[in-house]
Every structure is written in C-alpha cells, then in structure tokens.
Amino acid sequence: FLLLVALCLIPTSYSHAIPASKIAKTPLITRAEAMNTMRNAMKNDKINCVVCSTIVQGLNQLISEEEEEEKIDDFLKKTCVTLDLAQTEVCNDMVDEYANELYFVVERVIFTPDELCGIFVDDCGIPVNPLKVLWNLTIPGGKPAVKPWPTVKAPKKTQRVLHLSDIHVDREYVEGSEADCKGDQVISTLCCRVYPEMGTSQNNTAIKSPAGKWGAVYGCDLPFRTFDAAMRHISETHKDLDYIMITGDLEAHDIWDYTKEKTTANIANITQVLFNYFPKTPIYESIGNHEGVPMDAMAPHNMDEYDTRGPTWLYNTLADEWSRWISPEAVKGVQYRASYVEYPSPGLKLISINTIYCSKNNFYLFINQTDPDGTLSWLISELLDSETKGEKVHIISHIPAGDDYCLKGWAHNFYDIVNRFENTIAGQFYGHTHDDHFEVYYEDSNPAGRPTHFNFITPSLTSYSFHNPAYRIYTIDGGYEGATYTVIDAETYTTDLNEANAKDQEPQFFLEYSTRDEYGLPDLSPSSWAGLIDRLAVDDDLFTKFHRFYFRSTHEDNCVNDPACRKKFVCGLKAAKSYEEDNFCAGL
Numbered sequence: 001f002l003l004l005v006a007l008c009l010i011p012t013s014y015s016h017a018i019p020a021s022k023i024a025k026t027p028l029i030t031r032a033e034a035m036n037t038m039r040n041a042m043k044n045d046k047i048n049c050v051v052c053s054t055i056v057q058g059l060n061q062l063i064s065e066e067e068e069e070e071k072i073d074d075f076l077k078k079t080c081v082t083l084d085l086a087q088t089e090v091c092n093d094m095v096d097e098y099a100n101e102l103y104f105v106v107e108r109v110i111f112t113p114d115e116l117c118g119i120f121v122d123d124c125g126i127p128v129n130p131l132k133v134l135w136n137l138t139i140p141g142g143k144p145a146v147k148p149w150p151t152v153k154a155p156k157k158t159q160r161v162l163h164l165s166d167i168h169v170d171r172e173y174v175e176g177s178e179a180d181c182k183g184d185q186v187i188s189t190l191c192c193r194v195y196p197e198m199g200t201s202q203n204n205t206a207i208k209s210p211a212g213k214w215g216a217v218y219g220c221d222l223p224f225r226t227f228d229a230a231m232r233h234i235s236e237t238h239k240d241l242d243y244i245m246i247t248g249d250l251e252a253h254d255i256w257d258y259t260k261e262k263t264t265a266n267i268a269n270i271t272q273v274l275f276n277y278f279p280k281t282p283i284y285e286s287i288g289n290h291e292g293v294p295m296d297a298m299a300p301h302n303m304d305e306y307d308t309r310g311p312t313w314l315y316n317t318l319a320d321e322w323s324r325w326i327s328p329e330a331v332k333g334v335q336y337r338a339s340y341v342e343y344p345s346p347g348l349k350l351i352s353i354n355t356i357y358c359s360k361n362n363f364y365l366f367i368n369q370t371d372p373d374g375t376l377s378w379l380i381s382e383l384l385d386s387e388t389k390g391e392k393v394h395i396i397s398h399i400p401a402g403d404d405y406c407l408k409g410w411a412h413n414f415y416d417i418v419n420r421f422e423n424t425i426a427g428q429f430y431g432h433t434h435d436d437h438f439e440v441y442y443e444d445s446n447p448a449g450r451p452t453h454f455n456f457i458t459p460s461l462t463s464y465s466f467h468n469p470a471y472r473i474y475t476i477d478g479g480y481e482g483a484t485y486t487v488i489d490a491e492t493y494t495t496d497l498n499e500a501n502a503k504d505q506e507p508q509f510f511l512e513y514s515t516r517d518e519y520g521l522p523d524l525s526p527s528s529w530a531g532l533i534d535r536l537a538v539d540d541d542l543f544t545k546f547h548r549f550y551f552r553s554t555h556e557d558n559c560v561n562d563p564a565c566r567k568k569f570v571c572g573l574k575a576a577k578s579y580e581e582d583n584f585c586a587g588l
Contacts, residue, residue, distance in 0.1 A: 049124030066242075073099055086256075087195045093256035096296045104309070105363045131360050132408040132579050135370045139380060139413075139420050144387070147423050149525035150484035155477040158488065159242040159345070162234065162471040165398075165431025166460035168290070170221035170252035170269065179216035180209035190464075192220035212501030219465045221252040226497075228273060229506045230461060230469060235277040237509075238473060243344050244274075244281055247431040248288025248398035253464055255295040262553045263293055264317050271321040274352040283325045287318060287338040288350040288398045288432070289359050298338070298356045299364035300372035309364075311338070339371040341382055345478055348426075348485045349391050351382055355399040358410035369409050376413055383421040389576040392426040392485040399459050402439040411578040415441060418576075419452050426485040427476075428455035434467060435459060436492060436550050439576035440530050446586045447574050451526035455576065456490065459552060463497060467506065468552040470494040487524050488513040493550045511548060533573045537566075537588060 073095050080091035109130075134285065174194050181191040192211035196260050214360035215226050250270050274283055289296045291314060298311045312335075319334040326334075326342050333340035338354040356362055357372040372378055392497060401411040418425060418441050436459040443450040459470035475488045491514050515521065519542070521528045536543045544560050547569065559565040571585035
C-alpha cells in the first residue's frame with residue numbers, strides 16, 4: 001500500500017516543477033473511467049501496467065488542470081478506497097501522513113511517470129530503480145592477515161545477554177475485535193482493532209476470529225498487558241543477565257496514525273517499563289524504522305529544510321531516555337545520527353548504528369543516498385580504532401543489510417566493511433523481519449568461497465504477522481581479559497498465545513530451542529553457519545525444523561517439498577547483501 005501511495009504521489013509533484021503540458025503524454029481519461037479500470041483490474045487480480053498507467057493518467061488529468069494539492073490528495077484517498085486497500089479512515093490518514101514528505105522529495109528528483117511504472121510493475125515503462133543506486137565509499141586497506149575464528153572450548157567466564165526486537169506495542173488493541181481482518185474484502189493493515197466499517201461491538205456476530213486477551217497470532221500487534229507480562233517473566237526467570245540489547249521498533253503498525261506526541265509518549269513509557277523490571281541491568285538499544293514520523297522519515301543533516309523536517313526531536317527523545325544506560329559521549333552520538341558507541345565490558349565495543357539510513361521507505365534518501373550523515377564513514381573510523389587497540393566489536397542495528405528493505409548502495413558498502421574488519425567484529429545482531437533466521441558473508445561476495453562472517457536476526461516479540469512472541473538469550477565468551485566475545489550458543493524462547501487465551505492466564509514462555517543443539521553445530525563460526533545452509537538445501541528433516549523455528553511453530557505448509565519455496569529460504573541465508581539474489585543463489 002505504501003508503495004502505491006508513493007507511486008501515486010510522485011507524478012503529482014511535477015505540477016510544481018514541470019509545466020503540465022510536458023507531462024500529459026497520454027490521452028486523458030475521466031475520473032470515473034480511471035476508477036472503473038482500476039476496480040476491474042483489482043477484481044481480476046491484475047495489479048499490472050494497466051492499473052499503474054491508469055493512476056498516472058488520472059493524476060496527469062488533475063495536474064493538467066493545475067489542481068491544488070488538496071484535490072490531488074482527494075483523488076489518492078478515493079483511489080485507495082476504490083481499490084479496497086484499507087478502510088476509509090486508514091486511506092485518508094495514510095495520504096495525510098505521507099503526502100507532505102513525498103511532495104517535498106519528488107520535487108527534488110528527476111523520475112518520470114514512465115520510469116516509475118517500470119520500477120513497481122514488470123514489463124511496464126522504462127525502469128530507473130532508485131532502490132539499486134550504487135555509490136562508493138573508500139574503505140581503508142592494510143587489512144591484517146585473517147585469523148581463524150576463535151575456538152572456545154572452556155571459557156574462563158561467560159556472559160548472558162538478552163536480545164529483544166520489534167516489540168510493537170498496540171495501545172488500541174481491543175479484546176474481542178476481529179483478528180482475521182485480512183481475510184475481509186477490505187484489507188486492514190493492522191488487525192485486532194475496531195474500525196468503523198467493521199462494527200464496534202465485541203459481540204458482533206460478523207466477527208470470525210475474536211482477538212484474545214493476551215494477543216492473537218494474526219496480523220495483530222502486542223497488547224500492552226502481554227508486553228508487561230513478558231518483561232516480568234524475563235526479569236523473574238533470567239536473573240543472570242549481564243546486559244540487554246533491543247534492536248528497534250517499539251511502535252504499533254498503524255503507520256497512518258503516527259504523531260510525534262504519541263511516539264514520544266510510547267518511547268518514554270516502554271523505557272520506564274524496562275527500567276522498572278531491569279533497574280540494575282544495562283540496556284543498549286538501536287533505532288527502528290517505526291520510530292520515525294512518518295515511518296522511516298529520518299533525513300540526514302545535508303537535506304534542505306532539515307531544521308523543520310529533520311528527526312532532531314526523535315533523536316533527542318531517544319538520547320534522553322537512553323541516557324540512564326549510556327555515557328554522555330554516546331548520548332551526543334544519538335543526538336546527531338542515532339548511532340553511538342558504548343563499552344559493556346573491558347575489551348568489547350558495542351556499536352549501535354542507525355540503519356534507517358539504508359531504508360527504501362526513507363524517501364528523503366532518494367534526494368541523496370550517499371552515506372547519510374557520514375554514518376558508514378563513522379563506523380569505519382570506530383572499527384579502525386578498535387582494530388588498532390585490539391578490541392572486539394559487536395554491532396547492533398535494526399535492518400539487516402541482506403534484506404531488500406535496505407538500499408543496495410548502503411548494503412554493498414556495509415558488506416565490504418564487514419569483510420575488511422572480520423578479525424575485529426565478533427558479532428552482529430539485528431531484527432526488523434520478525435522472523436528467526438541469519439545471513440552469512442563470503443569473501444569477495446563469492447558464495448562458493450570462504451565464509452567471513454554472519455549475523456543473527458532475532459524473532460520479534462510482537463505477534464505481527466502470524467507469529468508467537470519470542471525473545472533470545474546469548475551465551476557469550478566474555479567479561480575477562482583476552483575474551484573473544486564470540487557467541488557460544490543462542491537460546492530462543494517463545495510462548496503459545498492460543499493456549500494463554502484458552503486458559504485465561506498469562507503467556508508461559510518456554511525454551512523453544514538451543515541453536516547448537518538443534519542444528520548440530522560444533523560452534524557458531526561463519527563456516528558452521530555456511531555448512532548449515534548447505535545441509536538445509538538437502539536435508540528434509542533439518543529444513544522442516546528450521547522452517548518451524550522461522551515462524552515459531554505457527555506456520556504450516558509444504559515448503560520442504562516445493563523447490564521454489566525452499567530455494568527462497570535457503571537463498572535468503574546466503575545473501576547478506578540486498579538485491580544480490582542472482583549472485584548468491586546461482587548455484588542453488
């Protein structure tokens with residue numbers, strides 16, 4: 001839906017920069033004709049060039065008539081409702097939320113309507129894809145000789161580290177509301193809520209799957225009571241935690257309704273809950289894309305109108321809340337680019353990096369994608385410093401670079417940085433996808449070559465979409481001089497929301513699996529992870545187990561016997577660089 005809004009809005013902005021006569025290249029049609037064409041295409045399940053071209057023609061009609069932005073917004077809202085993309089209020093709020101940002105951005109880029117249809121629809125127009133723009137960053141040479149991945153058989157001391165990600169608390173969750181709203185003719189972007197079109201009574205006989213008290217394994221976010229119960233459980237059960245990592249996304253998925261005031265209040269409230277349950281445990285966080293208002297909107301300092309459009313308010317909010325756990329110097333980093341350095345233990349540098357600067361939905365980046373706020377250059381300087389001092393580094397962040405949500409230019413440079421500093425980086429920890437998986441890096445981006453590194457992508461605490469809540473605890477070789485700070489094992493915990501609702505009791509979290517035990521890994525080195533990928537491609541039982549863990553035991557299909565489905569999963573594990581599936585998966 002968001003991409004359609006972007007597609008719709010981009011041609012409209014040319015009314016500010018290009019005379020209407022130059023962009024009205026196709027015969028104009030009436031609004032009624034446009035709506036009928038799109039409605040018929042949607043009914044026939046044809047989201048194709050016809051739909052794209054019709055939207056552009058309709059907008060060109062408005063532009064040629066030199067209509068005001070309000071009338072163009074009205075066209076977009078009616079188009080959204082006509083296509084049954086969401087409830088009326090969601091359509092209206094979505095356009096209101098994003099229109100101003102997109103008008104501003106597209107006035108400063110040079111894509112034409114034909115190029116835009118080529119971006120979003122195959123075999124339509126002339127694609128010039130801004131998601132795949134490459135830019136080069138100078139990465140220093142002088143790479144030390146590669147050291148073997150450390151073998152830790154009897155560590156002098158270990159640390160226990162909790163990893164939470166994608167909490168997504170929904171304060172408008174309504175017990176008894178429709179949990180299966182995505183099965184309706186009108187699609188909702190977030191279920192377990194009350195929308196005017198769906199009725200307001202929890203006794204409404206039209207409700208097929210009532211939302212449970214503790215959550216629902218549908219397209220629903222987490223009720224506050226379940227978040228609170230989870231934090232209480234962790235604090236009472238895992239009293240040996242040395243510190244906690246949280247890799248972003250505290251807000252619910254109602255992206256059409258974000259405001260600075262709501263986001264600020266939610267960040268403060270969740271931070272206080274964490275502090276109440278873990279008053280003596282350091283917490284290190286990274287920013288998520290859902291913290292932006294609008295979502296992902298985090299402009300770098302060199303953008304026009306930064307003082308009014310920039311995320312200073314958000315970065316200051318995070319700096320204020322995180323200051324109880326991080327140093328004054330780290331606070332300054334949060335205030336500038338929402339990235340910082342902290343030292344959880346002697347010899348270990350933790351780098352929290354803002355990967356919303358690689359988000360394809362951070363539309364401000366389309367103006368200039370090159371190293372926003374010098375973030376990757378800053379990362380290189382920190383890694384060089386640690387390399388010189390003999391420190392080990394953990395990187396925590398939200399978006400993994402292998403996810404196509406991350407722009408190609410950023411991902412390519414980041415991949416090269418990881419390979420350059422493979423001796424120094426001891427661990428990488430991400431979230432964002434809500435799924436339970438990992439990605440492996442290879443020397444020279446050659447999947448047949450030597451594995452150099454890997455990352456953990458931890459499952460979400462939210463149930464969105466169709467997952468049971470989960471968290472992870474790492475056992476790390478650390479806390480003493482000469483420690484490797486590599487992860488020895490990773491334990492994933494989950495719960496059963498259906499059972500909690502049926503018994504009317506708090507969710508009972510349990511150990512779902514130990515990574516080394518369930519996958520039969522001798523250690524968690526890059527070569528072990530790469531070997532696991534090879535086994536997943538041929539071992540049916542192992543792949544079935546991985547697939548079950550990926551979805552937290554809530555998703556059943558025949559993927560193991562579907563070559564295309566299985567290849568997609570295995571391919572994703574090999575590609576730690578976005579938009580490179582053809583390269584990394586050629587041999588599968």
